[in-house]
Amino acid sequence: MTTSPPVLEVNGLMRSYGGGKTLFRKEKPVIHAINDVSFQIAEGETLGLVGESGSGKSTTGRAVLHLETPDAGSVRFRGQELTTLAGKALKPYRREMQMIFQDPYSALNPRMKVGRFVAEPMVVHGTESGSALQDRVAELFRLVGLDPAFMSRYPHEFSGGQRQRINIARAIALKPAFIVADEPITALDVSIQAQIVNLFQDLQDQLGLAYLFIAHDLSMVRYLCSRVAVMLRGRIVEIAPTEQIFSDPRHPYTQSLLAAIPVPDPDRRRPPRPPFDVSRNIPPREAQMAEVAPGHFVLDHPIQ
Amino acid sequence: MKHFFRDLCRSKAGLFGAVLLAIIVLLALFAPLLHLPDPTRGDLRARLAGPTWSGLFSPGAHPLGTDEVGRDILSRLIHGSRMTLMVASTAVVLGGIVGTFLGILAGYKGGLVDRILMRLVDIQLAIPLMLLALLVVAALGPSITNVVLVLALTSWIRYARIIRAQVLSLREREFVQSARAIGASTLRIMFLHILPNVLTPALVVGTLELARVIIMDAALSFLGLGVQPPTPSWGRMLADGRVYLSSAWWTVTFPGLAIVLTVLSVNLFGDWLRDYFDPKTRSAK
Amino acid sequence: EDVTIAQTSAINTLDPHGSASVGLDLSVLSHIYPTLILRAPDYSLQPSLATKWEAVDDLTWKFTLHPGATFENGEPLDADTVAWNIKRVTDKEHPTRISSWFSQVSGVNVISPTEFEIKTSTPYPALPAQLSMFMLLPPKWTADHNPVTETMSGFLYKVSDYVPGDHITLVPNEKYWGEKKAQFDHVTFRVIPETASRIAALMAGEVDLINKVPTNELKRIDDSGKAHAGSVDSTRSVFIKFNTEKPPMDNKKFRQALNYAVDKDLIADALFDGKATVSTCQVMTPDYFGYNPDLKPYAYDPAKAKELIKESGVDLSQPIEFELPTSTYLQGEEVTQAVAQMFQDVGVKTDIQSMEFGTYLDKYRKAHDLGRLSLLGQAWPTMDADGLLTLFKPGNQYSYWNDKAFDEQLVAGNGTTDEAKRKEAYKKATEIMCDEAPVVFLYAQPATYGYSDRVKYTPRGDDWMRAFDMTPAQ
Amino acid sequence: MTGFILRRLGESLLAVWGVVTIVFFVTRVLGDPAALLLPIGASPADIAQLRSQLGLDQPLIVQYGQFLLHAVQGDFGMSFQHSRPAMQVVLERLPATALLAFTAIAFGLIIGGIAGSVAALKRGRAIELVVMAVALLGQATPVFWLGIMLILFFGVNMGWLPTGGYGSWQNLVLPAFTLAVFVSASIARLLRSSMLEILKEDYIRTAKAKGLLRSTVFFWHVARNALIPVVTMTAILTGELLGGSVVTETVFSWPGIGRLIIQAIEAKDFPVIQAGITLIATIFVLINFLVDLLYGILDPRIRARR
Amino acid sequence: MALLEIKNLTVQFDTPGGVVHAVNDLSYSVEAGETLGIVGESGSGKSVHILALLGLLPTPPGRIVSGEAWFDGQNLMAMSDRALREVRGGQIGMVFQDPMSSLNPVLTVGRQLKEVLVRHTDLRGRALKDRMVELLDIVGIPHPEARLSQYPHEFSGGMRQRVMIAIGMACNPRLLIADEATTALDVTVQAQILDLVRKLKEDFGTTVIWITHDMGVVAELADTIQVMYGGRIMERGPVRPVFHDPRSAYTWGLLNSLPDEGARTQRRLYQIPGSPPNMAKPPAGDPFAPRNPFATERCRAEVPPLREVGDVPGHKVAAWYDLPALLAAQKEETQ
Numbered sequence A: 001m002t003t004s005p006p007v008l009e010v011n012g013l014m015r016s017y018g019g020g021k022t023l024f025r026k027e028k029p030v031i032h033a034i035n036d037v038s039f040q041i042a043e044g045e046t047l048g049l050v051g052e053s054g055s056g057k058s059t060t061g062r063a064v065l066h067l068e069t070p071d072a073g074s075v076r077f078r079g080q081e082l083t084t085l086a087g088k089a090l091k092p093y094r095r096e097m098q099m100i101f102q103d104p105y106s107a108l109n110p111r112m113k114v115g116r117f118v119a120e121p122m123v124v125h126g127t128e129s130g131s132a133l134q135d136r137v138a139e140l141f142r143l144v145g146l147d148p149a150f151m152s153r154y155p156h157e158f159s160g161g162q163r164q165r166i167n168i169a170r171a172i173a174l175k176p177a178f179i180v181a182d183e184p185i186t187a188l189d190v191s192i193q194a195q196i197v198n199l200f201q202d203l204q205d206q207l208g209l210a211y212l213f214i215a216h217d218l219s220m221v222r223y224l225c226s227r228v229a230v231m232l233r234g235r236i237v238e239i240a241p242t243e244q245i246f247s248d249p250r251h252p253y254t255q256s257l258l259a260a261i262p263v264p265d266p267d268r269r270r271p272p273r274p275p276f277d278v279s280r281n282i283p284p285r286e287a288q289m290a291e292v293a294p295g296h297f298v299l300d301h302p303i304q
Numbered sequence B: 001m002k003h004f005f006r007d008l009c010r011s012k013a014g015l016f017g018a019v020l021l022a023i024i025v026l027l028a029l030f031a032p033l034l035h036l037p038d039p040t041r042g043d044l045r046a047r048l049a050g051p052t053w054s055g056l057f058s059p060g061a062h063p064l065g066t067d068e069v070g071r072d073i074l075s076r077l078i079h080g081s082r083m084t085l086m087v088a089s090t091a092v093v094l095g096g097i098v099g100t101f102l103g104i105l106a107g108y109k110g111g112l113v114d115r116i117l118m119r120l121v122d123i124q125l126a127i128p129l130m131l132l133a134l135l136v137v138a139a140l141g142p143s144i145t146n147v148v149l150v151l152a153l154t155s156w157i158r159y160a161r162i163i164r165a166q167v168l169s170l171r172e173r174e175f176v177q178s179a180r181a182i183g184a185s186t187l188r189i190m191f192l193h194i195l196p197n198v199l200t201p202a203l204v205v206g207t208l209e210l211a212r213v214i215i216m217d218a219a220l221s222f223l224g225l226g227v228q229p230p231t232p233s234w235g236r237m238l239a240d241g242r243v244y245l246s247s248a249w250w251t252v253t254f255p256g257l258a259i260v261l262t263v264l265s266v267n268l269f270g271d272w273l274r275d276y277f278d279p280k281t282r283s284a285k
Numbered sequence C: 001e002d003v004t005i006a007q008t009s010a011i012n013t014l015d016p017h018g019s020a021s022v023g024l025d026l027s028v029l030s031h032i033y034p035t036l037i038l039r040a041p042d043y044s045l046q047p048s049l050a051t052k053w054e055a056v057d058d059l060t061w062k063f064t065l066h067p068g069a070t071f072e073n074g075e076p077l078d079a080d081t082v083a084w085n086i087k088r089v090t091d092k093e094h095p096t097r098i099s100s101w102f103s104q105v106s107g108v109n110v111i112s113p114t115e116f117e118i119k120t121s122t123p124y125p126a127l128p129a130q131l132s133m134f135m136l137l138p139p140k141w142t143a144d145h146n147p148v149t150e151t152m153s154g155f156l157y158k159v160s161d162y163v164p165g166d167h168i169t170l171v172p173n174e175k176y177w178g179e180k181k182a183q184f185d186h187v188t189f190r191v192i193p194e195t196a197s198r199i200a201a202l203m204a205g206e207v208d209l210i211n212k213v214p215t216n217e218l219k220r221i222d223d224s225g226k227a228h229a230g231s232v233d234s235t236r237s238v239f240i241k242f243n244t245e246k247p248p249m250d251n252k253k254f255r256q257a258l259n260y261a262v263d264k265d266l267i268a269d270a271l272f273d274g275k276a277t278v279s280t281c282q283v284m285t286p287d288y289f290g291y292n293p294d295l296k297p298y299a300y301d302p303a304k305a306k307e308l309i310k311e312s313g314v315d316l317s318q319p320i321e322f323e324l325p326t327s328t329y330l331q332g333e334e335v336t337q338a339v340a341q342m343f344q345d346v347g348v349k350t351d352i353q354s355m356e357f358g359t360y361l362d363k364y365r366k367a368h369d370l371g372r373l374s375l376l377g378q379a380w381p382t383m384d385a386d387g388l389l390t391l392f393k394p395g396n397q398y399s400y401w402n403d404k405a406f407d408e409q410l411v412a413g414n415g416t417t418d419e420a421k422r423k424e425a426y427k428k429a430t431e432i433m434c435d436e437a438p439v440v441f442l443y444a445q446p447a448t449y450g451y452s453d454r455v456k457y458t459p460r461g462d463d464w465m466r467a468f469d470m471t472p473a474q
Numbered sequence D: 001m002t003g004f005i006l007r008r009l010g011e012s013l014l015a016v017w018g019v020v021t022i023v024f025f026v027t028r029v030l031g032d033p034a035a036l037l038l039p040i041g042a043s044p045a046d047i048a049q050l051r052s053q054l055g056l057d058q059p060l061i062v063q064y065g066q067f068l069l070h071a072v073q074g075d076f077g078m079s080f081q082h083s084r085p086a087m088q089v090v091l092e093r094l095p096a097t098a099l100l101a102f103t104a105i106a107f108g109l110i111i112g113g114i115a116g117s118v119a120a121l122k123r124g125r126a127i128e129l130v131v132m133a134v135a136l137l138g139q140a141t142p143v144f145w146l147g148i149m150l151i152l153f154f155g156v157n158m159g160w161l162p163t164g165g166y167g168s169w170q171n172l173v174l175p176a177f178t179l180a181v182f183v184s185a186s187i188a189r190l191l192r193s194s195m196l197e198i199l200k201e202d203y204i205r206t207a208k209a210k211g212l213l214r215s216t217v218f219f220w221h222v223a224r225n226a227l228i229p230v231v232t233m234t235a236i237l238t239g240e241l242l243g244g245s246v247v248t249e250t251v252f253s254w255p256g257i258g259r260l261i262i263q264a265i266e267a268k269d270f271p272v273i274q275a276g277i278t279l280i281a282t283i284f285v286l287i288n289f290l291v292d293l294l295y296g297i298l299d300p301r302i303r304a305r306r
Numbered sequence E: 001m002a003l004l005e006i007k008n009l010t011v012q013f014d015t016p017g018g019v020v021h022a023v024n025d026l027s028y029s030v031e032a033g034e035t036l037g038i039v040g041e042s043g044s045g046k047s048v049h050i051l052a053l054l055g056l057l058p059t060p061p062g063r064i065v066s067g068e069a070w071f072d073g074q075n076l077m078a079m080s081d082r083a084l085r086e087v088r089g090g091q092i093g094m095v096f097q098d099p100m101s102s103l104n105p106v107l108t109v110g111r112q113l114k115e116v117l118v119r120h121t122d123l124r125g126r127a128l129k130d131r132m133v134e135l136l137d138i139v140g141i142p143h144p145e146a147r148l149s150q151y152p153h154e155f156s157g158g159m160r161q162r163v164m165i166a167i168g169m170a171c172n173p174r175l176l177i178a179d180e181a182t183t184a185l186d187v188t189v190q191a192q193i194l195d196l197v198r199k200l201k202e203d204f205g206t207t208v209i210w211i212t213h214d215m216g217v218v219a220e221l222a223d224t225i226q227v228m229y230g231g232r233i234m235e236r237g238p239v240r241p242v243f244h245d246p247r248s249a250y251t252w253g254l255l256n257s258l259p260d261e262g263a264r265t266q267r268r269l270y271q272i273p274g275s276p277p278n279m280a281k282p283p284a285g286d287p288f289a290p291r292n293p294f295a296t297e298r299c300r301a302e303v304p305p306l307r308e309v310g311d312v313p314g315h316k317v318a319a320w321y322d323l324p325a326l327l328a329a330q331k332e333e334t335q
């Protein structure tokens, strides 16, 4: 469906937590945080990832970036398999792929001046040094809309929106090709959300970035993303181009999700309707994706 | 630097601690210039003389009395502070460095490394200080360096335990993940990201350890390990004066007081320093 | 009437042959087990189980026993019992801790239940004195009891209560066979290791007798009105031992110089409040057999010391190590520092190395590697020159000094039991030792004590702490 | 459950073995007991014979093997000094040590608990300053100084309490108090700082927003969560006190394990050292193990993490 | 009659950086049965004024400089601690934002629910248990009985938040205050919770104060909306007129920042220029003036009072300017 070649291909990714014996319970239940997750992202494209809280969105993001070792599955970046790499071999790919974390407060090192924090990726990869480094940091600050004079401040001196900008500056410092943005705007107020989203767009225009954009706010996803994946209990239940999914949602969970979007217009209050009962509709392991329209895939399983 | 002093002057407790500590350190540094009686030589006939304040400035005056060999206690206190502060601070810092490093290692690496280190702590805690001290003397002979070594050996575990607990929670913070995401090495993460965030608890342990270590010097001198006579040190003075506590209170009370004051000043100043270096509390601009 | 005696350390064993510690185990056990001979506070030897003893010849001592003496369980305290006990400690296969005291004993001849002879391989004039430290166990009872943990009284008291590490309480033994009387209804030995606590316990009226009081505390205790305190000369001489096997201690002039350099009187007066007696150029105190009354201490003469050092040609640039066993001798740390200061006054730099007593002993006895200077206090329980002086005999591992002439006199001294001949030999020996100065002669360590006004106490300078040296005050 | 316990017990055993091994070899380099046990004047032959009698003439590794072989059967050999089974000598002292340690810990926890809580809850008031100053004093004051001052005042001047010894509760008061001062000082400081942290937590605000009684908030929400570091500290302190508090035992003539072991070290009584330290290490490791279990009870999150 | 009436509330924080003017002379009231939605810049004092109201402000560094808060005829600010504790949890239920940290990790969910019931109701024994189960059931937690004995970490974020809400409404409070209660939740769960609150209002006539950043939620739930900035009310009124006819430049900016629904039509979102005020050095006049393209000299110099505007009663704005007029003028200009 996408014309440009995929920058990232994820296939059958699995990650589970727990298991083993514990002190007070015989066997801890295994949580399949993500189960058989597959998707592709083209160069310069934004894929939205939405879903239930706890459905494995963050885990997917971390597994893709190899911040967490997946149990199974493959992650290919520009054709190179990443899951088998470790340590030094992985380092070149770290330049190309970055993450913006959900919580702008805990994502910054409270004891590190933000200028140094933004410079760190370049120091680690040795791409820049000395005054060139300083210039580059200043440039990055301007790029994300921060005054370079703020470089010698500590994180706590910044507002949430400013912190998120610092995170972004750090993430784009190495001019990556791909960024996982894990709920980057959830904790922010509306006016700041707009700033950040604009920034994402600008960066994409300038640098040709591809994003995996994780969010709860579907109107923002609709605005920003070209395709959307919907997750439920560790599975992707539906994936399609944005307009396709908003206009023709196939999976009941997607439908209930869309129906639940609150509309900022008091005249169009959403009628109460029973939500999709997740616990009774957990997708079975053997369920497969089916292509219902070009580029529109839905997980095929019986619904109660 | 200007901020430093202005901030300091704002906090009563911090200022008090800093001034006290400065006095102690200055006295230690400039002890040789103070024209004090020789701290290592005494007049046997004037032994165990009580503090006298009359004729304070006459040459034979002993404002804090004399010890069991007739040496001036004031002079010994001031000269002793050099050795005491040197030994104690080196031991505390050494123990602090090792303990902090191992604490970070155990906490960050987890798993087998953690388990081995923590059992090592168990082992170390179960071996009495005295045995440890005797071992070091037997193996390496008595010397100041070895005193420091023994004291540091008993000290690192306390840092390691507390820092490890701290790191366990830091490890989950997103900025640590962020560092991994940019490809930072484990060492870089441990030293640049985690270390600065555990310096505060390390500082707290350090101020507590200082008191313990100074007093421990007294225990070691019973084993012949501490500072060798006639060189003065506070621990040594405590140990030697112990026998005379009931008849010549000044022999022990003044070194004891010196320790208490030092610990107090270090604690007060340390508390303030902690706040000062915490960027959160220092936004005063 | 009760009496409580404070000891500095807990007793280790109840077996009288299992410890050589006079001040601790043996003091307690001497209330329970009989000895042939008892040493009085004035050091005279008094009959106890033995009523009479004499040297039959140079190698034979004959003893007569108190008739009808028994242990509490009825076992007889007769010549056979004594013979069994002597055999127990001289058994080469199963030596006891005190076996070395009886290494010269070659056999026992039982003549009758109350008479026996002890044979020695060489003349052993100090044997009766040595026997005053030798207690007798009941042989039959010992066969099926463990004397380490149990007791069977054969003397004035028996055990009524024992909490290891804390106290042991004795009550009179009703079955005691002799004329002495148990003076107290309860005798308790309490362990109080800390000096200050010991004094506090005396002042609080909890104990009646303490020892090892620092001399400067004596007056305060005495003046308190609650207790009495004082000191007598002990049988222990304190000196600075030279390791003459290492230069420059092999230089006689240098050794003498150091003797001149020390102001012994000042140490005795100032550090010990005059309670210590300066040694008269010998390691023995007047109470020893073989004491030489004619010797005078080296005078305090720093000028002469300096001169002698110059003559000796010893290189003083390097400090000499000065070993100090910690917490061992009364005010030993102070004496060491005072002496070091005096040495420095004549230009001899020292480097004090304090060490725990066990470490020191290990160097002294096993490794044979004493420092060139070290503080040492020595006593010999039989209070005989044959003994204390032997510690300086060439070839003896404790000696660190090799002097032929001295050796000859010692050989002459213990080759006979003839007192006059022996005295003569030791006179010569001490003269040689004084001149050769293998040590810096210092002082006799004071035996300090404090006792409550509930009791009368006759102080003594050897280590014994016994209730039968005391009587109730009324 | 059993898996965790077994693994943890295995590790603990390994730790005890480590301690014992270290101690075994350490003691052997310290010196020779034979020289200390025999009276002055004993000949080298006497000493040699005693050495072989004590089994010290064998190669170190053989001695070690023998020791391990017997130790696993609970036999730690005969004390050189006491000529009795070493473990028996040590165990005799255990009740006194345990009594003192637990009393001191109990008092220390009560005093320190109250002081630390007061200081945390009255943050910024004069009382906080006073409490913390006293706690600091408690930590910096040499134990023997405090001990002897207490003896002089309560034992000699007032005559209210015995100056030392072991037996009745009166004997216990002063040494327990002396140690409790130290314990409570540590506890108070720790509790204060951990409570100050907890008081900042959101769930405390939630608890208050529920209108709960002050006591409920304090005991169920603040104290419960502040307990974990206190438990850690208490475990370390209990371990230390059970291993013997030598200075306090000496000053108050308390027949505890600490002094016994120190004396054994002085006398090079290897079996007693080994038995004593094995016992202490075992207790220590056991306490740490219990603490680990307790953590799980106190904090369900830790339970889950295992 | 107003259930809650806040008068001239001013709250400040003493920080090393100076005195933070968190809430400035705030006055408003909430009628019984009304649902008030509060939106606004982060740091505009939304949370702080609620905490001050309930006596939960951390003091120090916080300080209530002045103000009254009349709840049902009693002044909460003047109440004794003891009396206030009766009100909290019982008559006023509170739901905090962060579900991860707002529940005590070492106590079971059941216990934390029980506490509040035992404190404010007479339910005991069987009845108490039943009520607890019922509450969890109401908030949509499956298998409530089993869940009672579980610990917070065994719940997902959404479920924890539902527990918080159950606690907040456990005693059928007359006033329920929710501070960003659904921010971390996905929209289906959010919708569920909103339905729940609506039901509560219907069944018990509960009065609700709902603080959020989500304009959609306000539009859906609230009767009245109150927009805050810099510790002050910028605009307030029934939701319809405020959404359709905003009179404050800030409200206008907020609404404009939202992405269009439906197909994507804008290239960029509108964003309010400038950055939030430093409340340690608040601007002299209208706090929004520095970022307000329509600001006049008067705006920068003098704090505007809240005045009634428009045709709908209760629609008030604090502004010296007349926004519709200015917007119309601007439109003309661009054309």
Ligand SMILES: Nc1ncnc2c1ncn2[C@@H]1O[C@H](COP(=O)(O)OP(=O)(O)OP(=O)(O)O)[C@@H](O)[C@H]1O
Pocket: A017, A018, A031, A032, A033, A034, A052, A053, A054, A055, A056, A057, A058, A059, A060, E157
């Ligand atoms: N470190 C971990 N240990 C155990 N379980 C975990 C861990 N991290 C995540 N999980 C579990 O895995 C599942 C997926 O978590 P994840 O954080 O990926 O969800 P999410 O979709 O990002 O949710 P949210 O929207 O709340 O951020 C959850 O059930 C979570 O409890």
Ligand SMILES: Nc1ncnc2c1ncn2[C@@H]1O[C@H](COP(=O)(O)OP(=O)(O)OP(=O)(O)O)[C@@H](O)[C@H]1O
Pocket: A189, E013, E014, E015, E020, E021, E022, E040, E041, E042, E043, E044, E045, E046, E047, E048, E049, E058, E061, E062, E279
């Ligand atoms: N404990 C505190 N110490 C110092 N300042 C504080 C403290 N708590 C709040 N503030 C300040 O008070 C002001 C109001 O904060 P408040 O939490 O009410 O904002 P808010 O409107 O709830 O924002 P958000 O939407 O981000 O939750 C802010 O400027 C904040 O910095």
Ligand SMILES: [Mg+2]
Pocket: A057, A058, A059, A102, A182
């Ligand atoms: Mg997430």
Ligand SMILES: [Mg+2]
Pocket: E046, E047, E048, E179
């Ligand atoms: Mg808020």
